[in-house]
Amino acid sequence: MIMLAVVALLAACGAQTPTPVVTKPRTVTSPKPTKRPKAGPPGATRAGTRPPVVDHGPRTGHRVALTFDADMTDGMLYNLRTGRAKSYANLRIIDLLEKERIPATFFLTGKWVERYPEVTRRLAANPRFELANHTYGHQAFTADCYGLPRVPTKDMTADVAKTFDTIAPYGGRQTRYFRFPGLCHDGAALAALAPLGLTVVDGDVVSGDPFAKRYQPIVRAVLSTVRPGSIVILHVTEENAAMTDEALPHILAGLRERGLTPAPLSDVLANDTKGDDTKRQRASRHRDGHVNRDLCAQHADRTHRCRG
Numbered sequence: 001m002i003m004l005a006v007v008a009l010l011a012a013c014g015a016q017t018p019t020p021v022v023t024k025p026r027t028v029t030s031p032k033p034t035k036r037p038k039a040g041p042p043g044a045t046r047a048g049t050r051p052p053v054v055d056h057g058p059r060t061g062h063r064v065a066l067t068f069d070a071d072m073t074d075g076m077l078y079n080l081r082t083g084r085a086k087s088y089a090n091l092r093i094i095d096l097l098e099k100e101r102i103p104a105t106f107f108l109t110g111k112w113v114e115r116y117p118e119v120t121r122r123l124a125a126n127p128r129f130e131l132a133n134h135t136y137g138h139q140a141f142t143a144d145c146y147g148l149p150r151v152p153t154k155d156m157t158a159d160v161a162k163t164f165d166t167i168a169p170y171g172g173r174q175t176r177y178f179r180f181p182g183l184c185h186d187g188a189a190l191a192a193l194a195p196l197g198l199t200v201v202d203g204d205v206v207s208g209d210p211f212a213k214r215y216q217p218i219v220r221a222v223l224s225t226v227r228p229g230s231i232v233i234l235h236v237t238e239e240n241a242a243m244t245d246e247a248l249p250h251i252l253a254g255l256r257e258r259g260l261t262p263a264p265l266s267d268v269l270a271n272d273t274k275g276d277d278t279k280r281q282r283a284s285r286h287r288d289g290h291v292n293r294d295l296c297a298q299h300a301d302r303t304h305r306c307r308g
């Protein structure tokens, strides 16, 4: 029965399972011997294939990924220019992660990088930090996404490509991981990103830190749902997530108590994206993908809960 269910799931969603990077031999026009291309950065997939969507890594071991989104919209830039907001870069978070030598992965918008080049340099210089892509200006990639203005479908590929180009010069641990604003995506959005050869990262632990008034609910939300392989969604946007730095020490202590260790996202996903994962893992990932979207739908009226 279980086997049947697994087979049915795989049959139903074969197109959504990650495709291993396959090296095609070159045709004979080149005089040089065929070279094996180097493996791409973490999250790289074969350009032209529909990006895999991951919510978490294997549920074995003790590693979890702390991910921090760095949103930046034109409205936020306006708030900074006019003094309505002081900062969307929470240095206390970075200080703590550095001091405690905690690995983390930062999903950066292009406009945040342009506004905070020094902070971006600091992130890139830390060998424990990975850099990932969170669109150029934090616009929505679906019609109905928490009221965010929408990127026209024809501009989606260029928006995400431009963001990779904005982050790349900073070096450090570059990846091909990408997170949609609000985690909102559909088939058209995934198809638009296929040429870029990336992996879409949602997450299975929604901390709810944006616009939180107290740190305790953030800590509770994380520690009540975190498991081995989890991807925890947090924000480094200070003014829009003012309690995250207060929550973080408690989250770190709680993870330690549970025997869980923060690791770079690529380590957490390592067994999951190399194409050598088991059928059971692929089926589980797909099933949980649905769970994740359902969770977001339930919280649609509490918009910040699901925002990436």
Ligand SMILES: [Zn+2]
Binding pocket: 069, 070, 071, 134, 138, 180, 181, 182, 307, 308
């Ligand atoms: Zn975001």
